[in-house]
Amino acid sequence: MTGPSAHGDKAAPYDTFLAGLGRRASAAEYEQWARDHDGDPDAPRALIDAGWERSQAGDHAQALTLFHRALERGGEQSRNARVGIIEQLYELGRTDEGHTARDALRAELDAATPPDLWIYNQMAELLSEAADAQPQAALEWCEAALARAGAEDCGEDAAVHRQRLLVTRSVVREQLGLEPDETDQAAEAEADKEVAEAARLLGEMLANAPLITGPPAEDGPVDAVVLRWTRADFPSARRRWPQTTAGYGDDYGTYAAGLQRTADRWSTSGAVRVHMVTGTLADYDAYVRHSGEDPGDPETRTRYASWRAREFGQETLFWPPARNGPCWCESGQKYKKCCGEPARN
Incomplete structure (x- = not known):
């Protein structure tokens, strides 16, 4: 995950580029942006995103080249x-x-102040999932990071990173065949509390923002459909339906987290399949013109989602996504390192 823009609070050209696409960029598009903006502080970020795209496609040699190019430029990435x-x-x-x-x-990390808990955990996950898994090394990275998190000031995001490290620690200890210890049990109890809070928030969100519908066909197994607006259309969707989008939050990250919980809820509650349907406002408007339905009626959005799932199955994501595949939220990251992070869910 490449993190925030190097431009700080200002609208960064790279973020504007990503939002304007309305979809996840390809590796070639990331690389082209980096070439066209070679002096921009976000050029390394674009190269890293391109590297992960190449890696996910199995082109590890080209991915290695891209990561080296990003490293040569230095900076926070x-x-x-x-x-x-x-x-x-x-x-x-x-x-x-x-x-x-x-x-x-x-x-370098052990000597750095403050400790970079994010990178510690990234490496622990990598080592536990590498082609030649190294769970013992992964556990050592987790323990080192957690020790520093308990003794040093790690910044405002420390609690989030610490919880993620505890989850990773539990996973690698299980890989090693170790029985859960007190730390694992405490982490599980904390996760249970977070799940309960997430369920409460989910209930509020569903009450204010109906995102789900029933089966996409009249016959056959009962499926669930989750409708997602693209990053580019999210602000306009909120303005268009202020009453029903009250539960979406003020930014796409909060919105994506709500959709993630919704899909997980359906996936674990007995739905045969969960379809993640991506909609655009232009496509929705075309659907309404053809169908003659009321564009402001929430049921119209429900029927639109079912129609998309039925007619454009090749563009519909079946839940859950592959952990090493690209995240559905258009971040450009692997699912396991984005919306699929255990600590986020």
């Missing part, structure tokens, strides 16, 4: 680039080089 380099080295079977790069990054 350097550690993210190094995580990408290490993963590609392991994927390419260059294990000794991967170990050397891993150890060099660990030495």
